[in-house]
Amino acid sequence: MKRSKVKLDLVLDTVRALGVTRQHAERWAEAWQVVFGRGRSGVNVEKRLPVDLTEFTGRDRELAHIVDLGGNVGPDGVVIALEGMAGVGKTSLAVRAAAQLRDQVRSGGLELYTDLRGFSSDELPPADPEAVLTGLVRALGYKGELPRDLAHRVRIYRNLLAEKARVLLLDNVGDEDQVRHLLPRDAPVLVLITSRVRLPGLPSSVERMAVEVLDDADSLALITDISRVEPTGADPAELRLIAEKCGHLPQALAAIAGHIRDRPEWALADHRRALEDLVLHGDTGGALSLSYKRLAEPHRRVLRLLAICPARDITADTAAVLADVDHASALASLRELERAHLLQPKAPGRYGLHDLVRAHARRMAAVDEPPTGRDEALTRWLDDLQATAWAATWQFGPDQRARLPEPLLPVPHCADAESAGRWLTAERPNLVAAVEWAAEHGQPERAARLANTVSRYLRDAGYYDDWLFVHVQELSAARRGTDRKAEGTAHLNLGVVHERWGSFERARHHYEEASTIAHRIGDEAMYALALIRTGSSLSESGRADEAGELLAAGADLARRLGDREAEASAENSLGMLAHQLGRYQDALVHYNRAHALSTALGNRANAAKVGSNIGIISQQLGDYPTALAHFEEALAVSSDPIDVAGTTAALLNLGSLLPLMGRYREATAHSERALKLAVGVKDRDGEARALGDIGTIERLSGDPTAARRSHQAALDIAMALDDLDLLTEALNDLGETLVASGDHLEADRTFSRSLELTDTTGNPFENARALTGLSAAAKMRGHDDTARDLWHQALAIYTRLGVPEAARLRDGAGS
Known part of the structure; x- marks a missing residue:
């Protein structure tokens, strides 16, 4: 239904x-x-299509039609929807057609595949279209933070699709809503859709094809191709009867053909009668039952356990852990199941179960696997996933180790960060599914353990839907149990997710819930964290006074408890608040405390982030050597292969600082590298900042024409993003270049826009920059009194901030 x-x-x-x-x-x-x-949750997008089955037979008419349509992919793309009942072979047909069209669709593009699970069981619910969209954007190479606005995300997706893809297979679609935002526009891409229902609500440009069961000739050909041997008592009439008993469905025909191949001593009439006996006794699985029963018991057991496991993808490791056998035995079982057409190859070393096979094997598991045995198998799978995820996450920074839940099994070896990243990416859907299973099956501790192990990866890799989902499951599981501390911790985790998304009110709700729980159970450490996180959220919302009180209280409590990690977090937030208010010296005091605490804890990643904040203030105060040391440390630490945002930020900071030190060549190299990274992941904010830095270097190097182009490009992006802080900086950058070019009228208009914005943003430094620029433009027009008044306003702000711009203004007073 x-x-x-x-x-x-x-x-x-x-x-x-x-x-x-x-x-x-x-x-x-x-x-x-x-x-x-x-x-x-757990939506998986493969950068390859499923394996093209060698025994694919027939469908000549359908193939010719798809190839004819797909061979004419123009700039607007081609979308073909294949509609037909379960097991009729829609996916195999789509894969074969894509293989035949490979040389006709544009070269060099990605081939993408995702199963939308439109008709799956309760254990594997239909994929949410927005989550599929996120998965496709990530597969297309976008690593920046995605906007929450759906229309903006769709634009990013369609632009990437036009640039990088050539074939997209959207498999097992439940309805039109699942794919409405996934269809291309102005993209030379072949999109193939499969569904068990008709999709009349798709755009009229979509070519819809009905895929029927195989005819007699193709059914017989499929059976004889797979069986590969001349069966005893070969009789076309018997073959036709067998095909009828299988409903002419390729999935069932392949299964019975495997049975015929492995029982050459049987007459065709024996196979047909065996099918009839199964139906007579109420077994609607028919051909699947025959294939299942011919397997050796170890292989049958592996299939049963795979069917009850919520894993989205299957590997030999999955099978080995579930069945509690060695890797070689598990691999032998998978190969035998694939040979029997009960397992579908998806990618090298990875398999999937067709819904019909999964349903049949689950029925067998209910009969042949005791409930305790099923639970033990799935618990082994959970613990193995958490241990391996622990090892993989640890590779992204030894400083993370102390904050990860200890695994319940010995930790496997993980060679390096690159292999760890590949494993986490491949297993992400399984990790998310495992958290859900544990939460729903009375294992809240394991749900929380795994959720907190993978949390940082999901955050840094940009899988925000999954990040939110695992902590929602953590909270749901905690509420079913009696561990109130676990419930409070889950609230704190959810608050961080919502705060990262900019949902500050929802974040504060969770922090308040955590605070209430902490007060009720007397957990002062949790109460301190709740105070700190609430204060940080209030600071982001512009409620500075309330934020300062809560952050100070949280820092004091953490200090009294000896919780140095919480204290470091509070001091960093206090520093950000003081920085925001223009109290630079106060900010430095707090930042330095946070940096010292993080360094003492051995947390290099956090120390580098705090150090970057120190560097930004040090640069504004004219202490360039200190700023440089912190920015270079941040760049060294951000070598994390999934932390593209951290690397880009460090490069941007260096690109902004080095021109002030006269090191233009190095600054250009850092800014251009940042620009390349930002463009590669469609990070428009980073792209604008890199362009702004490049423009400043060009202006200081004596090329105002090139600088004007770069600053205008940065301004265009800032306007498109509607980011007021970025827009203010871009306007001031452009205005300074216009002054250097002698264009005082345009400079006056540009600085006036910036001044209006700073009244909204409350950024005193950018406000003073705008006033300085307006003063220079007024002086160029001969309006000396106005220029002098604006100059005094800017000087007052710079003096209050304690930045070197104040001295520069005084030194340039004569001009």
């Missing part, structure tokens, strides 16, 4: 209209995440 999904906004609007409190509204939001958020 098709699932109907209620939108979260509608749920919240309804409960608010009923007059419930904010806390109860948040409970409804969390319940929605538990019920409907499952489809947002």
Whole structure:
């Protein structure tokens, strides 16, 4: 039965209209995440199509039609929807057609595949279309932080699709809503859709094809091709009867053909009668049952356990852990299952189960696997995943080790960060599914353990839907149990997720819940963290006074408890608040404390982030050597292969600082590298900042024409992003270049726009820059009194901030 999904906004609007409190509204939001958020999690996008089956037979007419349509992919692309019942061979047909079209679609592009699970079981719910969109954007190479606005994300996706893809297979689509935002526009891409239902709501440009069961000739050809031997008593009439018993479905025909191949001593009539006996006794699996029963028991057991496991992808490691056998035995079982057409190869070393096979094997598991045995197998799988994820995450920084939940099994060897990243990327859907299974099957501790192990990876790699989902499951599991501390920790984790997304009110709800729980159970350490996180969120919302009080209280409590990590977090947040208010010396005091604490803890990553904050203030105060040391340290630490944002930020900081030290060539190299990284991951904010730095270098190097082009490009991006802070900086950069070019009228207009914006943003440094620029433009027009008044305003601000610009203004007073 098709699932109907209620939108979260509608749920919240309804409960608010009923007059419930904010806390109860948040409970409804969390319940929605538990019920409907499952489809947002664990979506997997492969950068390759499934294996093209060598025994593919028939479909000549359908293939010719698809190849004819797909061979004419123009600038707008071609979309073909294949509609037909389960097991009819839609995916195999799409893969074969894509293989035949490989030389006709543009060369060099990616081939992408994703299973939207439109008709899967409750254990594997339909994929949420927005989560699929995120997965596709990541597969297309975007590593920056995605905007929350759906329309903006769709634009990013379609631009990337046009640039980098050539074939996209959207498999197992449940309805039109799942693919509405995934269809190309102005992209020379071949898109193939498969679905068990008709999709009349797709755009009229989509070519829809009905895929029927095989005819007699193709059914017989498929059986004889796979069986590969001349069966005893070969009789075309018997073959036709067998094909009829299999409903002419390729999935069932392949299974019975494997049975014929492995029982050459049987007559065809024996195979047909065996099928009839199964149906007579109520076994609707028919051909699948025959294939299953011919397997050796160790292989049957592996299939049963794979069917009950929520893993999205299957590997030999998965099978070995579930069945508690060695790797070689597990691999032998997978190969035998593939040979019997009960397992589908998806990529080298990775397999999937067709829904029909999974359903049949689950029925067998219910009969042949005791409940305790099933639970033990899945618990082994959970613990193995957490141990391997622990080892992989540890590779991204030994400083993370102390903060990861200890694994329950021996930790496997993980060679390096690159291999760790590949494993985490490949296993991400399985890791998310494992958290969900543990949360829903009475294992809250294991759910929390795995969620907290993979949390940093999901955050840094940009899988925000999965990041949110695992912590929602962590909270849901904690609430079912009696561990209130675990519930409070889950609230703190969810607060961090929402704060990262800019949902500060929702973040504060979770922090307040954590604070209440901490007070109730007497957990002062948790209470300190809740104070600190709430203060940080209030600071981001512009509520400086409240933020300062909570942060100071949190820092004092953490210090009294000896919780140096929490104290470091509080001091860094206090520094950011003081920096925001223009109290640079106060900010430095807090930053230096945070840096010293993080360094003492051995947390290089956090020390580098705090150090970058020190560097930014040091640069503004004219202490360039200190700034340089911190920026170079941040660049060294950000070698993390998934932390592209950290590397880009460090390069941008260096690109901004080095021109002030007269080191233009190095500054240009850093800024151009930052620009390349930002463009590569579609990080528009980073791209604008890199262009701004390059423009400044060009201006200081005596090329105002080139500088004007670079600054204008940065301004265009800032305007498109509607980022007021970035826009203010871009306007001031451009204005300074216009003054250097002698264009005082345009400079006056540019600085005036910046001045208006700083009244909104409250950034005193950029406000003084705008006033300085307006003073220079007024002087150029001969308006000396106006210039002098603006100069005095700028000087007052720079003097209050204690930055070297004050001395520069005084030194240049004569001009």
